[in-house]
Amino acid sequence: MPHGLPDELEIDRAEVMNGAEAAADRLTALYEEQVEIIRERFDAFVAGRAIEQAKGYGVYPCIHARISAEKSTLTSSLALGQVASEHAFATAVTHPRLFRSYFIRQLSKVIDTYGAEITVGLSNRPIPLPFAMEAATANLTEEQRDALQRHFFTPDLVSTNDDIVDGKAILDRSGPLPLSMFTAERTDYSLNRIRHYTATDPEHFQPFVLLTNYQRYVDEFVIWAKEEVSAGRAELLVEPGGRVTGADGEPSAPPAPKLPQMPAYHLVRKGQRGVTLVNIGVGPSNAKTITDHLAVLRPHVWLMIGHCGGLRRTQRLGDYVLAHAYLREDRVLDHALPPSIPLPTLAEVQLALSQAVSDETGLSGAELKQHLRTGTVVTTDDRNWELRFEELAVLLNQSRAIAIDMESATVAAAGYRYRVPYGTLLCVSDRPIHGEIKLPGMANAFYQARVGQHLKIGLRTLELLRSEADKGSLHSRKLRSFDEPLFR
The missing domain is CATH 3.40.50.1580 (Nucleoside phosphorylase domain)
Structure with a gap:
């Protein structure tokens, strides 16, 4: 997973967006909806109620940008011996309300420069419990802590990396190219560390x-x-x-x-x-x-x-x-x-x-x-x-x-x-x-x-x-x- 994205990125409830602001609004709505799913599951877990293990996990929202073959030569300068074809870029997103202005600026640039089609939906990247609810586990019993990993995702260090930043994704064309420098997990990791180190x-x-x-x-x-x-x-x-x-x-x-x-x-x-x-x-x-x-x-x-x-x-x-x-x-x-x-x-x-x-x-x-x-x-x-x-x-x-x-x-x-x-x-x-x-x-x-x-x-x-x-x-x-x- 050099992109920090799943090998086969699945998108659920995908909608084509009419402009950058609409995309930012939908990202925020989807993220808050998914965090609420995690919150409800956690409340049920603490109360001792049965929760389903196979479905119902909160996931990160996702942005896809599709660029036509006519414009794709503007986004790639690496000699790979390929015929220029439609290019797809994708990233999972966290805390879209915090990054709203940034997303609007960047999406507007992508739309204006490349005529990109922007799609927003849900990724198949689960939001780890500590990133959705920072202090959630503070008052759990030892028995509950032991059971936690059977019901909730913990941070995935495989996806929490700088592979994109360091150019390690550059030769992989097996799926969408990275749209952003950082995966959602990497961003969440740092947002929490910022609070810790700077108060x-x-x-x-x-x-x-x-x-x-x-x-x-x-x-x-x-x-x-x-x-x-x-x-x-x-x-x-x-x-x-x-x-x-x-x-x-x-x-x-x-x-x-x-x-x-x-x-x-x-x-x-x-x-x-x-x-x-x-x-x-x-x-x-x-x-x-x-x-x-x-x-x-x-x-x-x-x-x-x-x-x-x-x-x-x-x-x-x-x-x-x-x-x-x-x-x-x-x-x-x-x-x-x-x-x-x-x-x-x-x-x-x-x-x-x-x-x-x-x-x-x-x-x-x-x-x-x-x-x-x-x-x-x-x-x-x-x-x-x-x-x-x-x-x-x-x-x-x-x-x-x-x-x-x-x-x-x-x-x-x-x-x-x-x-x-x-x-x-x-x-x-x-x-x-x-x-x-x-x-x-x-x-x-x-x-x-x-x-x-x-x-x-x-x-x-x-x-x-x-x-x-x-x-x-x-x-x-x-x-x-x-x-x-x-x-x-």
Whole structure:
């Protein structure tokens, strides 16, 4: 099942849709109907009533797109020696209410570009009980838990994978091609993990994302976001634990007593035009974890803004580093994306970052170049890399690296892999190979002077990229491959 779809995809109650909005409406109605079936079965199970095992399971709804032979040559560029014929694409769908705007945009594009016929019905992919009712099993007895798997489906790890993303479905023409990057099971898996790691609901996430590795950026973001809400330029600030601040400035709850591993903060604007900040903490493992899950929300862009060690003698504390290339010593994605595969820089993102630095610092020309260095960033999985300097010195020299950190290349590689535009702007917080090792007193002075400005640069960059997204010029063709799913 390289598609994450059944070998013979069956569709029940199929109806041809008249437009993208009608398709989104039917997907929502079918999904909610099927979740209710699971809920009723579960209530009967808990009450000890007999439930049928052979039928009546809730299943994911499904979208089919059929494209005529005349248009099919526009959707396939892989040489397979075939006569161009009608193409079919399909995907099972979860939480269509959450993804409504995304589905409407993507289906409208498919209809307008290819004249596709869109059919919506029920798939034969069962919805696992934990994905339909997250807390359903919390109060079951041990005996009931043991019996649960005889009556309900559990998550299917065979279908919960990144085969589509990683191109493993590209040569299989035995059934419909993937319409979406992610199967329904893979999406549900990540939606639940997002709640766990960030302590906020996926519905609050905005499509313009900042990732950082220090709490001080969060403090500055919360101050700025509250000002935006108070001034009427945004609707809400949502913090971990569901703490919501509206225009009256009164939070709905006290701060979360214990922050999650990677807390998220959302400045919510109408029309999904706000900003999400996630403090991912330190290290490539965290960077991979959060981007694996955020990817299913299909953000417009994610940027890494954090600290780095400067590797050049001419750099000073507080200078900025704009990554134009990455040396991937993080190793965390090597199994999925070999380090030999280059990560291209994206012109729109690079230009926006450069412009934002100029806008917020007031510098330009030669003066700007004194404080903004472009070049290769090394991402390592070893926080104490300084203890291996003699071993690393030749590599750092050969790569012409200008900075070292623990997240940036991981974030960029994940963006490349998941087709999410990415970029990196770091701030030099120490220069270990030139005698300035990060110490508490020095670090505090640095943070006070630079964190606020650095955050403003990140926010200004997202402003500029929002304009690119509105024009339809943000999502680079550099990130797309052969026979891509039709949905972005």
